[in-house]
Amino acid sequence: MLTPTRFSELVATLPYKKDLPEAVYLHRETLQQTCPLLSEFVCAVAKALKLADEEWHLVKLSKRDFRLSLLSYPTFFEEAYPSLTQSVTVDLAKLKQTVTRYKEHDNPPILHRKETMLVPDHPMAEQCRQITEEGELAGLYEQSRMIGFKQSWLRLIARHGYQLVDGRLFRQSALPEAADEPQIDRHKTALTRYQLSAPMKMLARHGYLNGDYSLFDYGCGRGDDLRELEAHGIAALGWDPNFRPDGELMPSQLVNLGYVINVIEDKDERTEALLKAWELAQSLLVVSAMLANDDFIAQFTPYRDGVVTSRNTFQKYYNQSELRGFIERTLDEVPLAVGPGLFYVFKDKEEEQRFLSERQRRHHGWRQLSSPPLERISKQQHLLQTHSKLFEAFWQQTLSLGRLPASEEFEQMEELKQVIGSPTKALRLIETQEGKEQLEQARKERTEDLSVYLALTLFEKRRPYSRLNAQLKRDIKAFFGDYRSALEQSKDLLYAIADQEQIEAACIEAHNNLPASLLHRGHSLILHKDYLQQLPALLRVYVGAATQLYGELEDIDLIKVHITSGKVSLMGYDDFEKPIPHLVERVKIKMAEQDVDFFDYVDEPKRPPLLNKSYLMAPDHPNTAKQRSLELRLGKLLGVDLSQDLNLSRIELRTQLNRLGKQVQGFRICAIKT
Structure with missing residues (x-):
């Protein structure tokens, strides 16, 4: 006993x-x-x-x-x-x-x-892991208190637009209605709420669901996204061969082809769906499909180039590179990855340039204009004080652009001209008080931002478009002189990412200048994603090229630049604010092969703990001192140097601490109570 x-x-x-x-x-x-x-x-x-x-x-x-x-x-x-x-x-x-x-x-x-x-x-065990991973990807575990009982679990699955078939999750829009099932009047369930699908959430994140753009959902299924958009006052139309066959195919600025191509078993029809959606798109086509690895796919019955379920529905699962290739071959356009299984394809090339340029642009909170003492001020200083809000707004816009704004780039330009005559005079007046250093720094950073943007367009082999938007034309003239010179400089920057010596030198420079990072000379540089825009231009291109293959870094915390292998790793943790967060997702991007590998740590005991987080935190973070103290004590207890990466799993760390009779609680190490 x-x-x-x-x-x-x-x-x-x-x-x-x-x-x-x-x-x-x-x-x-x-x-x-x-x-x-x-x-x-x-x-x-x-x-x-x-x-x-x-x-x-x-x-x-x-x-x-x-x-x-x-x-x-x-x-x-x-x-x-x-x-x-x-x-x-x-x-x-x-x-x-x-x-x-x-x-x-x-x-x-x-x-x-x-x-x-x-x-x-x-x-x-592996099949169970795949089932859990499937639910994670569908976003079903975000509210754990709602998943403990059967009916609430099934309702949650339905709210996310899925249905269980053979114990696996399938998008509802891919499943035909069973012949003996009654039609549900879902419009009567007024209290039921539906979440936007992943493609729609991405459009919202990038500002495309602000009401300024028309939207058409090609293959809208039962219309869950359309209902949610309408609830927010956004006009959107849709068509689906099963549920809205009478819907009119309407050209729109935005067209969403969400999880449609993966449910079409005929390759020609799949291609036709993508081409029809592209034909309707006036500005941007969003294409998404389900991703899965070979082990997951092996659980289903093979059929053609996909699998078939017990309800006789088809699913074609892709990997990231395969989906990208299908879109590119079919449309003869270079798709832009914005997430796993999620791509943007721009028909409006000016909008594409604006989107890509804005992605690489740094945004600063510039300080306000200072005020000189009221006594003995000059006539110019009096003018500056009298119209301080006008001059401040003009100065902020000038710093944002890194150059003098054109008339249409500053709303109060006419008022400014009436006060002082010209924007050039206004700038000279401001510089008598502020100096030229801020504008020089802004000019330098804007030049770097543009170089990074142009280098990344070259990496993706995007065609050089002659119809640049007006702002980009002004930028290129101001910072490079002409478009050819801008492309030549950007090409040199892009080619440099293959030079290991330059990459290592840039990593050392970044380590010396960033608020926090971990440098393993000759091997890698690790930093938090918040510092990405503070990297030297060469590393911004290096990481930017990798993330163009992966997509947005929404669920990523750390970035690892591999110095010699031409790879970038992205790491996402369960809760990075915890003293010891645990790795739940790792993405390895191989630049030469332009391939992306996903590794999910669904098995919680195997999740590696981050034991040197303090080296990746800003010195002025309120918890940095406590974090470093915890790691020093923990390293001493375990007899290791935690400034180096320690290859331990969650269960291995706990086992070692249990053997010593210790446990970590918050920022403290205390004895295990018996």
């Missing part, structure tokens, strides 16, 4: 389990393989309760109390999200038991993240 203290010690050292604040969950087989002593004890409890082996499959072990539960999930290996049929909870201190049966319930508790309850080499 185990004592309560020994019970807690054994629970704390279990290597594989689903770890919750009050308890841990694991499969009976896992417990038997990893802790025979605890397994014998649990089996003895089950035997005393006269529970047969087939009546319990998982065990829930309390972290703080002398308590356990024997849980029955008879379809654990058969269903993606199995239901609980019975729970037997035993208070071992009071020798009391409680039995709760769910077999007849229409809303039983269900199970997620099954892979965490199995040993990593279990035959079913």
Whole structure:
């Protein structure tokens, strides 16, 4: 018989389990393989309760109390999200038991993240990981309090525009209505809310859903996106061959082809859909498709170049490079990656240039004009003070552009001319007080921004368009003299990313100038994404070329520049604000091959902890001193130098600390309570 203290010690050292604040969950087989002593004890409890082996499959072990539960999930290996049929909870201190049966319930508790309850080499572990990864990609785990019971889980899946088929998630718009299913009057469910799809969210992020652009959803499914847009007062139309076949195909500035091409089994028809959507787009076409790796696809029945489900629906899963290639070959246009499985294709080339240029532009909060003492001020200074708001607005716009603004680039230009005569005179007056240093710095940075933008357009092999927008024409004339000179300088900058010596020199320069970074000479530079625009121009092009293959860095925290291998790695953590965040996503971008590899750390015990975060935090961050102190103490305790990358998993770190009788709580290292 185990004592309560020994019970807690054994629970704390279990290597594989689903770890919750009050308890841990694991499969009976896992417990038997990893802790025979605890397994014998649990089996003895089950035997005393006269529970047969087939009546319990998982065990829930309390972290703080002398308590356990024997849980029955008879379809654990058969269903993606199995239901609980019975729970037997035993208070071992009071020798009391409680039995709760769910077999007849229409809303039983269900199970997620099954892979965490199995040993990593279990035959079913990889399939369970893929099921969890699928839910993560669909955004189903963002509100964990809503996923614990069957009906709320199914409603959440539907709200995100998916449906379970053979235990896997499919976009609803890809599934035909079953013949014996009644039509649902969804317009009557006024309280039901739907989230925008990923392509629409990206358009909103880039300012395209502000009401200034017409939008057409080609293959809109049941119209969830259209309803949400209409609720926000945005006029949008759509067509779908199954659900809105009578909808008129309308040319629009924005056209969304969202998760359509992956549900068409005929290659020619797939190409035709992409071409039709492109024909309708006046400014921008958004193309998206589901991504998956070979192991995930292997779970389904192969059909043509995709898979077929039990409902006889087709899915063609892509990888990032394959999708990009399909779009480029079909449209003879260079698509722009804005996210995994999500591309922009611009028909309006001026808008494309504006979008790309704005992506590489730095934005500063310039200081306001200072005021001289009121006594003994000159006539010019009096003029400057009298019209301070006008001159301040003009100065801010001048610094933003890095040059004198044209008439149409400053709304108050006529008023300025009436006050002082010309923008040149206004600039000279301001410089008598502010000096020329700020404008020189702004000019330098704007020149770099343009060089980076042009170099990246060359990297993507975009055609040099003669119809530059007016602002870019002024910029190029002001900073380079002419377009040819600008392209030549940008070409030199682009070619330099293949020079390892220049890359290493730029990494050293960045490390010396950035607020925070980690430099491993001859190998890599690691920095937070917030400092991306502060990198030297060469590294901005290097990283920019990589992210053009991947997309936006919304879920990414750290960037790793590989000095010699021509790669860039992107890392996303569960919560970067925590003292010890854990890696949940790593993306490796191979520049030479123009290929992108995704690595998801769905298995929580295997997630690597970030143990040198302080080296990546700004010195003036309020937690930097506490973070560095924690890492120094932790490094001393473990006998390692945490300024170097330490290759540990979450469970390995916890095991080492348990062996020392220590645990990390916030920024403190304290003894484990027994």
